[in-house]
Every structure is written in structure tokens, then in C-alpha cells.
Amino acid sequence: MSEISVDPHVFVVFGGRGDLMARKLLPALYHLTAQGFLHERCVVLAVARTDGINDEDYRTWANDKLASAGIDHESLGGWCDRCLHYQSIGKESPEDFGVLKSRLEELESLYNLPGNRAFYLALPPKAFSSTIANLGDVSLGTSNGWTRIVVEKPFGRDLESAQKLNQQLHSCFAENQIYRIDHYLGKETVQNLLVFRFANSIFESLWNRDRIDNIQITVGEQIGVEGRAGYYEQAGAIRDMAQNHLAQLVALIAMEVPAAFEADAIRYEKAKVLRSIEVIRPEDVVLGQYGQGSYGDKQVSAYKEAEGVAANSRTETFVAMRLQVANWRWQGVPFYVRTGKRLPHRTTRIIITFRNPPVSLFHPHQSSRVHANRLIITLQPNEGFDLSFEVKSPGEPISVQTQSLDFRYEEAFAPLRDAYETLLLDIMTGDQTLFVSSDEVESSWRLFTPLFDERLQIYTYPAGTWGPEEADAVLNREGRRWRNL
Numbered sequence: 001m002s003e004i005s006v007d008p009h010v011f012v013v014f015g016g017r018g019d020l021m022a023r024k025l026l027p028a029l030y031h032l033t034a035q036g037f038l039h040e041r042c043v044v045l046a047v048a049r050t051d052g053i054n055d056e057d058y059r060t061w062a063n064d065k066l067a068s069a070g071i072d073h074e075s076l077g078g079w080c081d082r083c084l085h086y087q088s089i090g091k092e093s094p095e096d097f098g099v100l101k102s103r104l105e106e107l108e109s110l111y112n113l114p115g116n117r118a119f120y121l122a123l124p125p126k127a128f129s130s131t132i133a134n135l136g137d138v139s140l141g142t143s144n145g146w147t148r149i150v151v152e153k154p155f156g157r158d159l160e161s162a163q164k165l166n167q168q169l170h171s172c173f174a175e176n177q178i179y180r181i182d183h184y185l186g187k188e189t190v191q192n193l194l195v196f197r198f199a200n201s202i203f204e205s206l207w208n209r210d211r212i213d214n215i216q217i218t219v220g221e222q223i224g225v226e227g228r229a230g231y232y233e234q235a236g237a238i239r240d241m242a243q244n245h246l247a248q249l250v251a252l253i254a255m256e257v258p259a260a261f262e263a264d265a266i267r268y269e270k271a272k273v274l275r276s277i278e279v280i281r282p283e284d285v286v287l288g289q290y291g292q293g294s295y296g297d298k299q300v301s302a303y304k305e306a307e308g309v310a311a312n313s314r315t316e317t318f319v320a321m322r323l324q325v326a327n328w329r330w331q332g333v334p335f336y337v338r339t340g341k342r343l344p345h346r347t348t349r350i351i352i353t354f355r356n357p358p359v360s361l362f363h364p365h366q367s368s369r370v371h372a373n374r375l376i377i378t379l380q381p382n383e384g385f386d387l388s389f390e391v392k393s394p395g396e397p398i399s400v401q402t403q404s405l406d407f408r409y410e411e412a413f414a415p416l417r418d419a420y421e422t423l424l425l426d427i428m429t430g431d432q433t434l435f436v437s438s439d440e441v442e443s444s445w446r447l448f449t450p451l452f453d454e455r456l457q458i459y460t461y462p463a464g465t466w467g468p469e470e471a472d473a474v475l476n477r478e479g480r481r482w483r484n485l
């Protein structure tokens with residue numbers, strides 16, 4: 001049995017028949033039960049607009065979806081029958097939400113629950129606002145126990161819409177009830193950035209402008225738009241990846257040591273970083289869209305050829321930026337960040353390049369050129385670290401070679417837990433450390449909203465490459481280059 005204690009509660013999922021529920025939330029809820037974190041008084045109530053479905057029908061649907069996720073009927077051992085319930089909210093009228101409230105109370109009485117409730121909005125973003133308003137209207141913002149609300153990404157489309165959504169949430173819920181999800185933060189390797197930085201004193205004294213030359217962060221996808229044009233045409237790389245994942249990685253790498261390992265202290269330090277980033281200059285951002293290209297023998301088509309993409313689409317599938325965190329620790333250290341679709345391979349990497357030694361003792365011999373030390377943090381795939389350093393290779397004349405120390409998660413530990421399992425457990429135990437605060441989300445939008453500017457050119461890059469050549473220029477003009485690993 002686990003030491004983590006989850007209060008009895010009802011876990012309500014709006015969008016209970018959607019893709020996220022089918023592929024991520026249901027398997028995560030089942031795995032948490034199978035691992036002993038959830039007991040029989042943790043009840044799931046799936047909510048959707050479809051009428052005429054009862055609990056039995058829903059459980060049949062859930063069984064099928066879990067089977068598709070690789071969890072067979074036998075392993076489930078009747079979990080769906082014990083835990084899952086369904087409630088329609090029809091046309092989402094106040095009366096429908098009244099019925100939902102009665103159903104909640106009925107379940108709480110049936111299972112003798114103290115009124116603890118989590119409302120997970122696994123909905124398209126356009127449905128967030130009306131659902132929050134409806135919950136407020138029927139006084140579901142509070143209860144006799146705890147009440148928490150979980151909002152999926154993307155949180156807003158720009159600064160103004162994010163501020164509006166925050167205001168609306170705050171009119172029904174306090175900030176400590178609100179869980180804004182960025183599922184990247186649930187990854188073990190992302191959380192480990194905190195442990196790596198704050199449990200290893202050898203790095204802290206190096207973690208600043210005196211010792212670090214530059215930091216590069218790449219979040220690369222090999223896949224293209226893959227049937228999600230409806231969503232992606234409205235989003236693009238800045239909204240889909242940069243505003244949330246990239247911003248969070250910069251914040252975790254650049255933040256000061258928090259006063260305590262507590263949600264408020266950590267989120268406060270991350271928000272401070274995001275607030276410290278200077279306005280991005282037009283010459284420091286490059287937007288791209290993939291054209292036709294290839295992976296080995298396999299030809300792939302251009303973004304504009306995908307079904308549902310406008311022939312004249314200006315949606316960026318790539319963005320590269322130079323960010324400057326303007327504080328005492330980082331002044332003068334550029335953060336080069338980029339993300340894109342149809343890059344050579346899927347990767348999330350942070351590369352910290354330390355400064356060169358001030359004097360090269362081994363200069364006369366070409367083979368003794370000294371390379372800067374690098375710390376490479378790989379978040380996916382093949383999670384781990386590599387620290388490069390220079391050694392003398394045997395023989396004369398003296399010759400210097402780069403070698404590395406490395407650590408791979410999969411060699412040291414059992415397979416890593418899915419991010420959604422971590423995040424759901426945190427919601428149920430009331431730990432907000434891995435969720436984004438209103439301050440963070442607004443600071444991030446403040447930084448990126450000016451990039452939605454029609455005057456910025458969108459460069460085409462061949463699928464299967466590291467983005468448009470113009471993205472190289474951002475580094476080249478400062479005598480650096482992207483490290484394409």
C-alpha cells in the first residue's frame with residue numbers, strides 16, 4: 001500500500017467521452033487504483049452532453065477504450081463497474097447543472113463521501129468559460145469538503161483571453177483550488193530538474209553568468225499535424241508548445257532556489273523568471289512552416305497539403321527564439337529555444353554550454369583544441385544526463401579529446417510513470433507544485449502574445465530538417481550554432 005493518502009472524493013470529468021479521457025485519464029485512473037493509491041471511495045463521474053446513456057453503457061465504452069490502451073478486461077477485475085458513473089448535461093442549461101449537482105449529492109450519500117470534489121475540464125478550450133460559469137451558478141465552487149477545478153491546456157489564446165479566463169475562474173474558485181495543467185510538468189524528468197539543481201551543490205555555484213556561456217532548449221517533434229488540423233490551425237507552435245512547455249523549461253532552469261519545496265515557493269520563483277525575460281526583439285524570433293521533405297526514403301507532404309489546412313495558412317509549425325532573462329544571475333547569457341514539427345527526430349533536450357577556459361594551454365596543436373564543457377539534459381526519449389569534459393588522449397604530442405559521463409533513467413530505474421498519473425494523484429492530494437499559477441500563465445502570455453504579428457515572416461523549411469536556415473542566423477551572428485543532437 002502506498003504512503004500517499006487520497007481522501008474519498010468524486011472525480012468529475014467533463015468531456016468524459018472525449019479523446020483525452022479515453023487515451024490518458026481512464027488508463028491513469030485505473031493504474032492509480034491498481035497501484036493502491038485510490039480506494040473504493042474514490043468515485044469517477046464522467047460527464048458529457050450525450051443523453052440516453054446510463055452507467056452500464058458508459059462502462060462498456062470505457063472497457064473498450066481501456067482495452068485499446070492495452071488494459072484487458074481480466075486485469076481490470078471489475079474496476080469499471082466499481083468506480084465509473086455517467087451523467088449527461090444535455091444542453092448544458094442551468095437545470096442540467098442542477099441535475100448534475102443532485103447526482104453528485106446522490107453519489108456522495110451512496111458512498112458516504114465527505115463532499116470532496118474535483119472537476120476536470122477535459123473539454124475543448126471554447127467550452128471552458130461556459131462550464132466554469134455553470135458550475136458557479138449552481139454553487140458548485142464550494143462544498144462541505146474540498147473542491148478543486150482542473151483546466152486543460154491551452155489556457156487562453158493570448159494575454160487578454162488568459163486574463164479573462166483567470167478572472168472568471170477567480171470569481172468562482174480561489175487560486176488554491178485551481179489546477180492549470182501542462183502535462184509536461186508531470187514528467188519525471190522535468191520534475192527531476194528541480195532535484196538535479198537543488199540537491200546537487202556542485203552545480204549551483206556554476207549556475208550563472210560567470211560560468212555559463214549559453215543555454216539551448218529544443219522541443220522537437222517528428223510528427224506533422226496528423227489529422228489535428230482543426231486544432232493546430234488555431235494554435236500553431238507558439239500556442240501549442242512555446243507558451244507552455246518551453247516557457248516552463250526556461251523557468252525551471254533559470255529559477256532561483258525556492259524558500260521551500262512547496263508549491264507556492266516554487267511557483268513564485270518560476271513566475272519571477274518569466275517576468276524577468278526581456279521583450280523579444282523581432283530579429284530574435286524566427287517562425288517557420290514545414291514544406292515537403294523526407295525521412296530517409298520516405299517522402300512526406302507539406303503542412304499546407306494536410307487535410308483541413310488552408311492553402312494560404314500562416315500557421316507556424318516552428319519557432320526559434322533568443323530569450324534574455326534580465327536578472328543578476330543570467331544577464332548576458334542567451335537562452336536559445338526552439339520547437340517544431342517535422343524535425344529530424346522527437347527530442348526534448350536542454351544543453352548548457354559552460355564557458356571556455358580563459359586561456360588555452362594546449363593551443364599549438366590543432367588536435368588539442370579545447371571544447372567547452374556541456375551538460376546535456378535529455379527529457380525524452382532516452383531520458384538522462386550527459387556531462388562532457390576534456391581528457392588527454394594517450395600518446396604524444398599532447399592531444400585533447402571530449403568524453404562524457406552519462407546517466408540514463410531506464411538503466412537505473414523501473415519504467416517511468418505516465419505524466420497524467422502523477423498529475424491526477426497531485427490533484428487528488430492537493431499538491432499544486434506541478435501546476436501553473438495565474439501569475440506564470442499571464443507572464444508567459446505577456447512575453448509571447450506580441451509574436452502573433454502578421455508582419456513576422458513565416459519561412460518554409462523542408463520536413464525532416466531542423467527548421468529554416470534563418471533560425472541558424474540568430475545564433476551565428478553571436479558566433480554560436482545550434483547543437484543538433
Ligand SMILES: NC(=O)c1ccc[n+]([C@@H]2O[C@H](COP(=O)([O-])OP(=O)(O)OC[C@H]3O[C@@H](n4cnc5c(N)ncnc54)[C@H](OP(=O)(O)O)[C@@H]3O)[C@@H](O)[C@H]2O)c1
Pocket residue numbers: 014015016017018019020021023024047048049050121122123124125126127152153154183
Ligand atoms: N487528447 C489529448 O491527447 C490531449 C492532450 C493534451 C491536452 N489535451 C486537452 O484536453 C482537452 C480535451 O481534449 P480532447 O482531445 O479530449 O477533446 P475532444 O475529444 O475534442 O473533446 C472532449 C469532449 O468535449 C465535449 N465537447 C466538445 N465540444 C464541446 C462544447 N462546445 N461544449 C461542451 N462540450 C464539448 C465532447 O463531449 P460531448 O459532446 O459528449 O459532451 C467531447 O467528447 C482539450 O483542452 C485539449 O487541448 C488533450
